[in-house]
Amino acid sequence: MKKTKSNKAWFLVLPVFILVAFSAIVPLMTVVNYSIQDIFGATRYFVGVEWYREILNNSRLQDSLVRQFVFSGSVLLIEVPLGIAVALMMPKAGKWSVVTLLVLALPLLVPLNVVGTIWQIFGRADIGLFGWGLNALGMDYNYAANPMDAWFTVLLMDVWHWTSLIALLCYSGLRAIPDAYYQAASIDRASNWAVFRYIQLPKLKSVLLIGVLLRFMDSFMIYTEPFVLTGGGPGNSTTFLSQALTKMAVGQFDIGPAGAFSIIYFLIILLVSWLFYTAMTHGDSK
């Protein structure tokens, strides 16, 4: 068969190309453009990797990066097992399963800045039930003054807000396991732990992969909630990367370093997401 060659086919790809260009490539290249130049009004100098070097040596940003990793790590370590546990305990059918699903979905529907506000008030020692309660129990809790308390509150807020996502994903994953697996396991005299380890967990892998990636990316980019709750304080103790970036770009108008920072930020997320993906899908083809 003779193949017809026609370059007209390129026109068919054009809409996608334009769309992707405007949604990703053009904005990203703008940032790249800023990150390699020093701009004063109308004058601009090419500075190469100078901003990158400066950003990588900035100790405040290094601190933020460490803080960010600790935060995302804690979020994953708490929310993933907790979400799985909640999903395992949820009723499988009937009216109570609907009720639990609704209750679990509620936090996901609350706007981010409202979540921050809720916890800001909830945690206050004078008028917030949570803060007042802890103090009434004899604990010296004050998230606005004590970095540990601030961290605890930010983490608790995130767990409250997002564990549902993991739980709902796992719940749907668990419901998709055919009964025959459980039946075979009981015939094989498998213990509950073995059922979890060899049936449920492997079958949850694909939903967990989505859950872990979503939670990693979201928590790594967290901005609104800690900004509303603690404003990054006390001191810089809850200042995460996105807040540091905003300060630099919008507050101090250091477009060049902020551009370099953005690119590094983006590459870190890409790298870590890729690592998670590879680690979790690794070993499928042995």
Place this chain on the structure above:
Amino acid sequence: MAEIHLKSLAHSYNRHAEKPEYAIREMDHVWHDGGAFALLGPSGCGKSTLLNIISGLLKPSDGEVLFNGVKVNDILPQDRNIAQVFQFPVVYDTMSVFDNLAFPLRNMGAGDAKIQSKVSEIAEILELTEVLKKKAANLTADEKQKVSMGRGLVRDDVSAILFDEPLTVIDPQLKWKLRRKLKQIHQKFKTTMVYVTHDQLEASTFADKIALMYQGQVVQFGTPRELFEQPNHTFVGYFIGSPGMNFLEVKRCEQGVCLGEKIFPLNELEKQALQMIDSNNLKVGIRPEFVHVWDDPDDSAYRAEVEFVEDLGTYKIVSLRLGEHLIKARLQEDQKVPKEHAFISFPEQWLMLYIDEFLVAKDDHNEEN
């Protein structure tokens, strides 16, 4: 190993509804120790339900399940010491084939040496030795089902092994081979095996005795030959054989039963039964294999019109019209095919009388069925 006795067993999935529907209608049945049995029946007749009741995955709503005379209704499947293979392959994806096969043994606390020898023995029989180290997730559907079966077979102390249409997903060629393997395994270990299927060929090649199920009850339990020659319910006649039994609705008459003006002779037992039971639901049945087809008129033969002939390779099925009935007869390869009409006769020996769909036995010896 055990004898499995189902005593006044019945099961309904909606027992507390106003009008409960019974998937298993009250029945008594015994699976003898060490036999190879098939549970045969059309889809939805309750075969799988019955199997799940035996293994304990389902709790019967009425009656008892006895293993060697001990009631096991309240014993969980894991404690019943039973193996079951399901219709679709169930493997533990993250484990290797070896670990899959070893899993039930490990759960029982078997020693390493025993696991090693048992797994390699079963892997050898099922031809899985080559893939023992492979991860179960990466097997083909055939191999996965073999692993599923292997997990049922590794335990040599089980009361029974239950198969729920295990070869549905398997290639036809391999199907035949695996069925023979199962038969060999049965001969070697003499474990009670119950094999659920809707395929009569599969049932008769695997089993010593077949239980034919219809509408939630075992209607006949016998050797493949008994089911073929003396189906004790019209459904058995219809379901077993290809094509099924011919049935003719008949009426009482002085000499026995009649079809129009034709009289079918009956023996003494049949006549007695006819007198005792006051029912007008009377049928005679004869297998297509036993219908005699003649070219020329004969004293006992009826003239029938040839409707059509199906050529099935080694034999032909001819459909003949006798009054308002269509009768199928099987012709041998070398037999001449009648053109427009033929003369057919029904040998008395193979002509069965059914009252209210149940067979009237020709001799006392068969009463027990």
